[in-house]
Amino acid sequence: xxxxxxxxxxxFRKEGQNVTLSCEQNLNHDAMYWxxxxxxxxxxxxxxxQIVNDFQKxxxxxxxxxSREKKESFPLTVTSAQKNPTAFYLCASSDHELHTxxxxxxxxxxxxxx
Amino acid sequence: xxxxxxxxxxxxxxxAIVQINCTYQTSGFNGLFWYQQHAGEAPTFLSxxxxxxxxxxxxxxxxLSRSKGYSYLLLKELQMKDSASYLCAVMDSNYQLIxxxxxxxxxKP
Numbered sequence: 001x002x003x004x005x006x007x008x009x010x011x012f013r014k015e016g017q018n019v020t021l022s023c024e025q026n027l028n029h030d031a032m033y034w035x036x037x038x039x040x041x042x043x044x045x046x047x048x049x050q051i052v053n054d055f056q057k058x059x060x061x062x063x064x065x066x067s068r069e070k071k072e073s074f075p076l077t078v079t080s081a082q083k084n085p086t087a088f089y090l091c092a093s094s095d096h097e098l099h100t101x102x103x104x105x106x107x108x109x110x111x112x113x114x
Numbered sequence: 115x116x117x118x119x120x121x122x123x124x125x126x127x128x129x130a131i132v133q134i135n136c137t138y139q140t141s142g143f144n145g146l147f148w149y150q151q152h153a154g155e156a157p158t159f160l161s162x163x164x165x166x167x168x169x170x171x172x173x174x175x176x177x178l179s180r181s182k183g184y185s186y187l188l189l190k191e192l193q194m195k196d197s198a199s200y201l202c203a204v205m206d207s208n209y210q211l212i213x214x215x216x217x218x219x220x221x222k223p
Contacts, residue, residue: 042118042201042213043157058210090156101209102147105156 003027004106011044011111013085021076021109030096032074032093033103036060037088049074050096078111085113115199116140118214120202125220127194133215134200142207148176148187149201151216157201160187189219197221 002024013019025032028088031050040101045058049068063082068074074093078085088110117139124130138146145164149157160163163169163178163185187200199216206212 040122040215042215043203043211044213045210101145101205102159102162103211104159107156108154110154 004073004091004093004104006089006106006109008109009107011109013111013113015113016080018077018079019085019111021078021089021091021111023074023076023106024072025091025093025094025106026072027093027104029069029093029104030071031094031101032068033092033094034058034064034066034074034076035090035092037090037108046076053107085111087111116206116212118202118204118212120200120214122215123218124221125222126189127193128192128221128223130192131188131190132192134189134202134219136185136187136202136214138183138185138204138212138214139201140204140206140212141178144205144209146176146178146185147203147205147211148174148185149203150199151199153198160200167191181223187204192221194221194223 007022033048034046037043044060046064047066052071055068057063065077079094091106094101094103120136148160151157161176168177173190178185199218201216202214203211
């Protein structure tokens with residue numbers, strides 16, 4: 001079955017610790033994205049990558065870092081510099097070959113910083 | 115700035131029809147998407163409109179008017195499982211998705 005996986009589903013960390021959220025896809029999509037979702041707000045783009053070994057900052061990249069060493073994987077690190085990291089994090093991927101460029105989402109990781 | 119507006123919450127009755135509106139102001143337009151998101155879960159793709167008019171897909175239909183910066187999602191024969199948030203998103207001139215805050219739809223028996 002093709003799809004996008006994120007792990008873990010729930011994550012608890014102490015303030016000041018870095019934490020890495022995983023995102024893997026087997027859809028053979030070139031593009032991958034990380035969003036943050038907070039109550040009452042639209043999804044906000046953190047980082048995106050259109051090809052291996054390349055990524056761009058989104059609207060709220062401060063305090064986050066990513067890597068794209070493999071086509072299938074796009075991990076997100078939430079650093080201690082992120083002032084309000086508690087949120088629902090969503091990873092998505094899309095196939096630029098399709099003109100619609102529809103994004104498909106993983107199940108999400110809910111991060112709580114204590 | 116770029117902006118997507120949709121109602122925060124709507125209530126409808128099982129078996130009825132509901133229309134969820136979305137208005138947008140973006141830098142360019144490369145299509146409008148509707149997603150469904152159940153509480154605590156990921157958004158799932160419902161529809162894509164890039165040309166004016168109505169796209170029908172089973173119980174769900176989506177309409178677009180580019181000149182008015184307006185779209186709606188029409189849900190027919192509502193079922194309890196349709197209780198969810200519905201997200202409107204527009205792809206701008208840079209092919210980035212701009213997201214609305216979502217409309218929470220509550221279905222009552």
